[in-house]
Amino acid sequence: DAKTTQPPSMDCAEGRAANLPCNHSTISGNEYVYWYRQIHSQGPQYIIHGLKNNETNEMASLIITEDRKSSTLILPHATLRDTAVYYCIVFNAGGTSYGKLTFGQGTILTVHP
Amino acid sequence: NAGVTQTPKFRVLKTGQSMTLLCAQDMNHEYMYWYRQDPGMGLRLIHYSVGEGTTAKGEVPDGYNVSRLKKQNFLLGLESAAPSQTSVYFCASGRGLSNQPQHFGDGTRLSIL
Numbered sequence: 001d002a003k004t005t006q007p008p009s010m011d012c013a014e015g016r017a018a019n020l021p022c023n024h025s026t027i028s029g030n031e032y033v034y035w036y037r038q039i040h041s042q043g044p045q046y047i048i049h050g051l052k053n054n055e056t057n058e059m060a061s062l063i064i065t066e067d068r069k070s071s072t073l074i075l076p077h078a079t080l081r082d083t084a085v086y087y088c089i090v091f092n093a094g095g096t097s098y099g100k101l102t103f104g105q106g107t108i109l110t111v112h113p
Numbered sequence: 114n115a116g117v118t119q120t121p122k123f124r125v126l127k128t129g130q131s132m133t134l135l136c137a138q139d140m141n142h143e144y145m146y147w148y149r150q151d152p153g154m155g156l157r158l159i160h161y162s163v164g165e166g167t168t169a170k171g172e173v174p175d176g177y178n179v180s181r182l183k184k185q186n187f188l189l190g191l192e193s194a195a196p197s198q199t200s201v202y203f204c205a206s207g208r209g210l211s212n213q214p215q216h217f218g219d220g221t222r223l224s225i226l
Contacts (some may be wrong), residue, residue, distance in 0.1 A: 032211050043117075043203050043217035044156070051212070093211040099144050099163075100171065101205070101215060103155035 004088045009108040012082075018075040020107050022088030025069040031090045033064060034101070035073045039084040044103070047073065049091075078111045085109075115139050119204050119218035126194045126225050134189040134221050136204030142216075144209040145187040146171075147179060149200040150220075156203060162187055163209060194225045 005023040012018040024033065034049040048055055048062045050071075055062045061074040075082055087106040093099045117138045126132060136145065143164050148156040158171030162181040176198060178190045187206075191198060201222050207215035 030211065034214065041150075041201060041220070043219045044205075046214040046216060049212070049214060091211060093209050093213075099207060099209045099215070100146070100158045100161070101156070105155065 004090060004104055006086070006088050006104065006107045008105065009110070012075075012078045012109060012111050014080060014111055014113050015077055018073075018078040018082065018109055018111070020073040020075075020086050020088075020109060021070065022073070023070045024088070024090050027068050027090050028092070030094070031092045033062065033068075033071050034089045034091050035060070035062065036087045036089065036101075036103075037082075037084040038087070038106075039081075044087065047086075078109075080111050080113070083109060083111045117204055117206055117216050117218035119202075119221050121221060122219070123222045124224070126191075126223065128194060128196060128225060130194050131190070131192050132194065132223075133191075134202055134204075134223075136187045136189070136206075136218060137185055138187075138204075138206040138216075139185065140206060140216065141184070142206035142208055143184070144207045144215075145181065146205040146207075146215070147177075147187065147189045148203045148205065149173065150203060151200050159189065159202075196225045199223060199225045 035047040036044040050062045064071045085106040146161045147159040160179040165184040168179045204218045205215045
């Protein structure tokens with residue numbers, strides 16, 4: 001699985017958009033980009049995923065660059081409850097990874113009033 | 114809509130005691146996983162299962178055993194608990210497909226004294 005690079009921490013004001021970047025320059029063509037978050041040691045929560053097109057759901061938007069080497073998770077109107085560790089993961093269920101998700105260090109997002 | 118349910122949520126054991134952690138999912142997923150998370154570290158895969166009656170070793174299987182007698186349940190056993198097994202244990206399930214997310218339980222916090 002390709003490795004990802006994320007900033008260790010970011011701050012965001014409540015009500016503003018939070019834009020979390022992720023670099024995955026070694027991503028291969030069949031690997032998806034997934035985002036999860038973990039709030040205060042709860043179980044990782046799935047947010048969104050994509051292959052090459054931009055995606056949006058009720059929680060967030062995912063913007064993937066055309067060359068797929070980087071992506072940005074956007075929380076459009078951050079709230080205090082969005083304070084968490086955000087993980088960017090590149091994932092391919094096939095090959096030797098047996099569907100294992102590889103979590104890096106993630107980005108600690110702190111939303112402040 | 115329960116998703117992935119882990120029991121118990123907390124447990125304290127003495128060194129040498131045994132116990133079983135239960136994971137149950139109601140999404141009819143084929144794949145199930147047991148991870149552990151230690152402070153300052155990402156999730157590490159202990160064992161996984163690709164279907165009822167199957168199990169396989171992950172990255173850190175020593176000291177643990179698993180069973181998948183029913184599709185919806187995945188059990189993690191500690192035969193002789195050691196302080197090094199103090200951790201937070203997460204169960205996850207998925208369809209084993211690149212474009213389908215895994216879903217996690219809320220974790221079991223286990224302390225070995």
